[in-house]
Amino acid sequence: MSASATKKAVLYIFNTDLSYSTEDRLKEAVFSFLCASSSETTPHSLCDDTMLQICRTSLGKPYLPHLSGIYVSASHSGEYLLCAVSDTKIGVDIQRHERIKNETEDETNARLQKLSKRFFHPKEAEFITKQPWDRFFKVWTAKESYVKYTGEGITDNFMNFSILPGDCRILSEENDAKEFVRWSASDVCFHQIDFDQQYTVCVCTKELVNVHICRL
Amino acid sequence: MEENLFKFIEDAIYKITGQKGLVYDTDFVKDLGLTSFDVMNIVCVFEDHFDVEIPSRDVWKLRRVKDVIDYMIRKGLTDV
Secondary structure, X not given: OOOOOOEEEEEEEEEOOOOXXXXXXXXXXXXXXXXXXXXXXXXXXXXXXXXXXXEEOOOOOEEOOOOOXXXXXXXEEOOEEEEEEEOOOXXXXXXXXXXXXXXXXHXXXXXXXXXXXXXXXXXXXXXXXXXXXXXXXXXXXXXXXXXXHHOOOOOHHHHOOOOOXXXXXXXXXXXXXXXXXXXXXXXXXXXXXXXXXXXXXXXXXXXXXXXXXXXX | OHHHHHHHHHHHHHHHHOOOOOXXXXXXXXXXXXXXXXXXXXXXXXXXXXXXXXXXXXXXXOOEHHHHHHHHHHOOXXXX
16 A cells, blocks of 8 residues: 555455344444554444434435544445445445346347447446446446545436546556556546445545455 | 336346236335346446436335336337
8 A cells, every 4th residue: 555545445245134224234334444544442432323414415425524534435235235434435336247147248248338329428337348347337337436425426417427547547556457457537536346346346435545345 | 007017127127137926016125126227237228218207306216116107108108
């Protein structure tokens, strides 16, 4: 991780369990984040349940009205619910790589390209024409993490911005396939996180952060 | 007519997600756990069938099956 990343973000990974709400899991994640950040010897004295209250904006973005300086975001797909907690504004998205039942590989690629032409910026749609299966989810989760970061959610503006590193600001890291995994675009930073090959995860923040993963 | 629209919605959701057992009050997120990706795929099914483009600002207001049925009737998307 870059030494210049001074902010911290933790991705808490939960297995999908309908007996817990997203709000329950966010509280659990925030509590863990504060415990890890605190020097107090009795973590339970850190805060009571009121302080961990999760509210939502009119557009559905979660926030902590009683804990300024702590930001949260959540996303679910398939087996997992992810809760991101940070000391900087954050958005997270996870997407399982899904094929429709009985769909051939060619049909899947055609569907993803159609989706990208319908919902993505033209540059993004062009980007995924090569390797649609991998690149579609990369772009999708980055765009979703961005609109969760801003709090606007998916609107008609979704196709008007590109998350691709158009000005070549790839932040040093590439994976084995030489695809960028940390980059900046649209005045934010994107971090693609590897933890399960069947999923793509992306985190969006204003600046570089150290992203840690924690399974609860 | 509503029953035909309901069947169309049910088939579209089954095609994309494999989920069944919808009722008129089924909430797409709370009851079916649909993600944005699922919703976008379902929107494409609708758009392909009716040869229309459904604005994103309309999509996110449609939280339940009956909301979609009402929307389809309002927009004249009834030829299923």
